[in-house]
Amino acid sequence: xxxxxxxxxxxxxxxxxxxxxxxxxxxxxxxxxxxxxxxxxxxxxxxxxxxxxxxxxxxxxxxxxxxxxxxxxxxxxxxxxxxxxxxxxxxxxxxxxxxxxxxxxxxxxxxxxxxxxxxxxxxxxxxxxxxxxxxxxxxxxxxxxxxxxxxxxxxxxxxxxxxxxxxxxxxxxxxxxxxxxxxxxxxxxxxxxxxxxxxxxxxxxxxxxxxxxxxxxxxxxxxxxxxxxxxxxxxxxxxxxxxxxxxxxxxxxxxxxxxxxxxxxxxxxxxxxxxxxxxxxxxxxxxxxxxxxxxxxxxxxxxxxxxxxxxxxxxxxxxxxxxxx
Amino acid sequence: xxxxxxxxxxxxxxxxxxxxxxxxxxxxxxxxxxxxxxxxxxxxxxxxxxxxxxxxxxxxxxxxxxxxxxxxxxxxxxxxxxxxxxxxxxxxxxxxxxxxxxxxxxxxxxxxxxxxxxxxxxxxxxxxxxxxxxxxxxxxxxxxxxxxxxxxxxxxxxxxxxxxxxxxxxxxxxxxxxxxxxxxxxxxxxxxxxxxxxxxxxxxxxxxxxxxxxxxxxxxxxxxxxxxxxxxxxxxxxxxxxxxxxxxxxxxxxxxxxxxxxxxxxxxxxxxxxxxxxxxxxxxxxxxxxxxxxxxxxxxxxxxxxxxxxxxxxxxxxxxxxxxxxxxxxxxxxxxxxxxxxxxxxxxxxxxxxxxxxxxxxxxxxxxxxxxxxxxxxxxxxxxxxxxxxxxxxxxxxxxxxxxxxxxxxxxxxxxxxxxxxxxxxxxxxxxxxxxxxxxxx
Amino acid sequence: xxxxxxxxxxxxxxxxxxxxxxxxxxxxxxxxxxxxxxxxxxxxxxxxxxxxxxxxxxxxxxxxxxxxxxxxxxxxxxxxxxxxxxxxxxxxxxxxxxxxxxxxxxxxxxxxxxxxxxxxxxxxxxxxxxxxxxxxxxxxxxxxxxxxxxxxxxxxxxxxxxxxxxxxxxxxxxxxx
Ligand code: NA
Ligand code: NA
Numbered sequence: 001x002x003x004x005x006x007x008x009x010x011x012x013x014x015x016x017x018x019x020x021x022x023x024x025x026x027x028x029x030x031x032x033x034x035x036x037x038x039x040x041x042x043x044x045x046x047x048x049x050x051x052x053x054x055x056x057x058x059x060x061x062x063x064x065x066x067x068x069x070x071x072x073x074x075x076x077x078x079x080x081x082x083x084x085x086x087x088x089x090x091x092x093x094x095x096x097x098x099x100x101x102x103x104x105x106x107x108x109x110x111x112x113x114x115x116x117x118x119x120x121x122x123x124x125x126x127x128x129x130x131x132x133x134x135x136x137x138x139x140x141x142x143x144x145x146x147x148x149x150x151x152x153x154x155x156x157x158x159x160x161x162x163x164x165x166x167x168x169x170x171x172x173x174x175x176x177x178x179x180x181x182x183x184x185x186x187x188x189x190x191x192x193x194x195x196x197x198x199x200x201x202x203x204x205x206x207x208x209x210x211x212x213x214x215x216x217x218x219x220x221x222x223x224x225x226x227x228x229x230x231x232x233x234x235x236x237x238x239x240x241x242x243x244x245x246x247x248x249x250x251x252x253x254x255x256x257x258x259x260x261x262x263x264x265x266x267x268x269x270x271x272x273x274x275x276x277x278x279x280x281x282x283x284x285x286x287x288x289x290x291x292x293x294x295x296x297x298x299x300x301x302x303x304x305x306x307x308x309x310x311x312x313x314x315x316x317x318x319x320x321x322x323x324x325x
Numbered sequence: 326x327x328x329x330x331x332x333x334x335x336x337x338x339x340x341x342x343x344x345x346x347x348x349x350x351x352x353x354x355x356x357x358x359x360x361x362x363x364x365x366x367x368x369x370x371x372x373x374x375x376x377x378x379x380x381x382x383x384x385x386x387x388x389x390x391x392x393x394x395x396x397x398x399x400x401x402x403x404x405x406x407x408x409x410x411x412x413x414x415x416x417x418x419x420x421x422x423x424x425x426x427x428x429x430x431x432x433x434x435x436x437x438x439x440x441x442x443x444x445x446x447x448x449x450x451x452x453x454x455x456x457x458x459x460x461x462x463x464x465x466x467x468x469x470x471x472x473x474x475x476x477x478x479x480x481x482x483x484x485x486x487x488x489x490x491x492x493x494x495x496x497x498x499x500x501x502x503x504x505x506x507x508x509x510x511x512x513x514x515x516x517x518x519x520x521x522x523x524x525x526x527x528x529x530x531x532x533x534x535x536x537x538x539x540x541x542x543x544x545x546x547x548x549x550x551x552x553x554x555x556x557x558x559x560x561x562x563x564x565x566x567x568x569x570x571x572x573x574x575x576x577x578x579x580x581x582x583x584x585x586x587x588x589x590x591x592x593x594x595x596x597x598x599x600x601x602x603x604x605x606x607x608x609x610x611x612x613x614x615x616x617x618x619x620x621x622x623x624x625x626x627x628x629x630x631x632x633x634x635x636x637x638x639x640x641x642x643x644x645x646x647x648x649x650x651x652x653x654x655x656x657x658x659x660x661x662x663x664x665x666x667x668x669x670x671x672x673x674x675x676x677x678x679x680x681x682x683x684x685x686x687x688x689x690x691x692x693x694x695x696x697x698x699x700x701x702x703x704x705x706x707x708x709x710x711x712x713x714x715x716x717x718x719x720x721x722x723x724x725x726x727x728x729x730x731x732x733x734x735x736x737x738x739x740x741x742x743x744x745x746x747x748x749x750x751x752x753x754x755x756x757x758x759x760x761x762x763x764x765x766x767x
Numbered sequence: 768x769x770x771x772x773x774x775x776x777x778x779x780x781x782x783x784x785x786x787x788x789x790x791x792x793x794x795x796x797x798x799x800x801x802x803x804x805x806x807x808x809x810x811x812x813x814x815x816x817x818x819x820x821x822x823x824x825x826x827x828x829x830x831x832x833x834x835x836x837x838x839x840x841x842x843x844x845x846x847x848x849x850x851x852x853x854x855x856x857x858x859x860x861x862x863x864x865x866x867x868x869x870x871x872x873x874x875x876x877x878x879x880x881x882x883x884x885x886x887x888x889x890x891x892x893x894x895x896x897x898x899x900x901x902x903x904x905x906x907x908x909x910x911x912x913x914x915x916x917x918x919x920x921x922x923x924x925x926x927x928x929x930x931x932x933x934x935x936x937x938x939x940x941x942x943x944x
Contacts, residue, residue, distance in 0.1 A: 145823075343854070381836055384840055603793070610846030663858070
């Protein structure tokens with residue numbers, strides 16, 4: 001039978017855990033189970049051209065067959081799934097990813113109708129990595145310039161009194177070293193690839209088990225026509241290896257990397273890894289409330305039931321992360 | 326057809342298109358189109374959808390925004406009379422030595438290069454200021470034009486530098502680090518050119534007679550005249566290196582500062598403003614058109630997997646890394662005979678960069694290799710600007726020096742070319758020349 | 768060559784069409800220049816207010832991105848009309864001017880074709896952005912706006928290239944430069 005080549009594109013370099021530990025092995029597994037009738041060509045680091053926000057278009061239009069990307073990079077295009085990026089939703093990657101898949105199936109399937117969705121998952125949540133400021137409460141966040149990954153992360157930081165700055169991950173460390181920004185709101189997972197461990201002293205997370213201020217939803221999307229063109233047995237191979245299996249594979253790798261980076265950060269002399277105290281943590285959560293209200297209004301204006309989406313996300317967050325406040 | 330064969334075939338067709346005068350960006354675009362069509366068996370959709378966002382994605386790149394800003398800054402600097410002040414100041418300082426005005430022209434080129442990202446602009450501007458003076462002082466046409474053609478390359482060897490920005494964007498390298506890495510090699514280049522002048526005037530004292538010493542008062546007055554230039558340089562360079570601005574912001578500050586200086590001290594009028602705007606427009610457009618074509622070509626080459634396969638093949642061939650590097654340098658020198666520096670970077674970096682990064686050089690880290698190779702590539706493509714037959718700087722300078730035959734200019738630049746080659750060899754065997762400052766300031 | 772020889776030569780209009788194309792291309796270049804200067808000023812305000820301890824201009828990075836895209840596109844027609852795009856002159860240097868001009872006619876017609884395709888696809892992208900509702904991250908500027916603002920520049924570039932092609936095919940006419 002004919003060999004099927006799948007062009008798999010994403011925005012990180014090949015050394016990133018997502019590439020080396022999830023996407024690569026996924027391709028190997030699919031190849032093995034299909035008797036080498038499915039073969040991946042992986043294009044890391046936007047080798048097919050364009051910017052990360054365009055990956056969703058590249059796969060929709062068949063420029064790539066599969067992409068791994070953050071829907072939030074294309075701000076405003078996937079409003080329903082954005083509910084999971086509301087402040088203080090997620091406390092780790094594995095449960096967070098299960099929750100995200102759950103939420104996607106209940107609330108966000110429509111907006112991905114143009115794609116064959118292989119996985120929707122989430123990073124473990126972003127924490128404060130700062131050069132000189134030990135964030136203990138809202139007082140220290142005031143005026144703090146931090147790099148933020150997505151639109152809602154920026155709004156969340158603004159609600160806490162900080163100043164969001166957007167820039168590509170590759171520039172963050174340089175910008176921190178030179179004082180252009182004071183640090184970043186990033187997941188543990190990105191600490192070493194972006195080298196911000198070399199330029200930051202403080203890593204401040206929520207109280208153990210509590211949700212992080214920001215998070216980024218990620219997704220593996222396949223071109224629908226490409227999927228439909230596969231013979232039934234190859235479709236079955238893709239199906240077997242996507243959905244919850246793939247979602248959990250991402251979640252596990254993220255949590256492993258997080259644990260390793262946490263341990264590593266603790267060994268760097270002069271570096272402080274701390275957790276916020278419950279009271280100031282609660283104050284931050286209160287301060288970020290308006291973000292959710294404004295989001296509900298925005299989304300409702302776009303003819304979605306913003307209230308139901310936010311409530312649904314909160315209910316799932318409470319279910320997957322019982323330790324909320 | 327294997328991916329590598331397809332990639333190489335497309336490359337051959339691209340070179341043929343260049344021979345018959347097709348615009349470089351368009352030729353790259355068409356070669357890429359061919360690759361897409363072959364890979365997709367004539368199906369158009371994937372190509373058309375790649376084109377959807379090609380232009381906006383390229384033109385809205387934040388790092389590339391420094392290019393029009395640096396060009397605007399150079400245009401303002403040119404119209405602000407800064408080149409004249411620089412040459413005058415250097416002349417009063419060192420003009421009374423044998424060959425002194427040639428030293429002064431080189432120093433002024435280096436200083437102008439520190440606020441201008443383009444080599445031809447530096448050659449043209451400094452040429453207009455310095456050549457008449459050198460002729461008046463009976464400098465030989467060969468030394469005068471050779472000095473300025475070579476000195477013009479300091480425009481890109483000393484940061485800011487447009488080719489380095491492009492290299493940074495292609496390789497996702499930090500513009501700031503590349504600029505820092507270029508500082509010492511750039512200064513060494515200027516010193517090397519001065520050494521060449523020294524040798525020439527000691528062999529042939531009549532080639533560069535000494536000027537009379539000027540009064541201390543006049544000298545100090547001349548130095549005061551370049552304070553604005555120093556200020557702009559400090560603002561931009563310290564802004565980028567010392568940290569309180571990113572390159573795009575620093576370029577904005579530099580453009581604004583040069584604009585203000587041009588109006589205040591240079592008396593920039595509407596005609597000059599118009600020329601600044603149009604000059605910026607044309608130079609920016611020609612660069613971005615090539616960038617658009619190169620962007621599509623890079624995606625197409627990635628699809629063929631040719632760069633990766635080539636890198637692998639070289640890695641496994643057992644060739645000594647330094648031999649590979651000198652082969653690459655030789656290819657650059659050959660391409661430089663017919664091609665423009667920026668087009669060379671755009672065309673070759675996607676192929677050579679993975680090759681170089683895949684090899685071991687003195688146990689250097691990937692980060693160091695990436696910066697070091699950027700400076701090596703910059704220096705080699707810069708040579709293409711001055712070596713015959715089509716070194717653009719030669720033409721620029723020769724056009725200004727109406728009574729000097731082109732052949733004399735070409736002969737005049739040869740000794741400077743020798744110093745370029747020596748510098749490149751030293752950098753190849755001694756990477757700290759570029760990396761030391763990066764590590765110290767890192 | 769990559770870099771401009773200063774100063775750009777004054778261009779003599781060739782005929783009525785030329786005069787109008789020249790006006791349009793120059794107007795575009797002025798628009799682009801004004802946009803660029805506006806970005807410089809915005810950037811300065813952002814840095815200064817940041818240094819004085821206030822907030823930087825909200826969305827300064829994305830404004831610079833949008834502004835630069837619009838400005839750079841607006842610069843292309845003038846460069847095209849004047850025939851300043853980069854090409855390799857070396858191999859044809861000894862050819863008769865008429866032969867060179869025929870080569871250039873082919874080159875410029877290909878330029879026109881490519882720019883027409885790019886104008887079409889970029890316009891398509893703007894329409895697509897209208898559907899998907901993508902916005903810029905901080906200022907929520909709809910993405911289709913800056914994309915659409917590039918289309919007139921690309922289209923005018925195509926027209927300038929067609930004009931040059933026509934000129935280069937007509938024997939006996941001097942090409943203004
Ligand atoms: Na320079
Ligand atoms: Na001459």
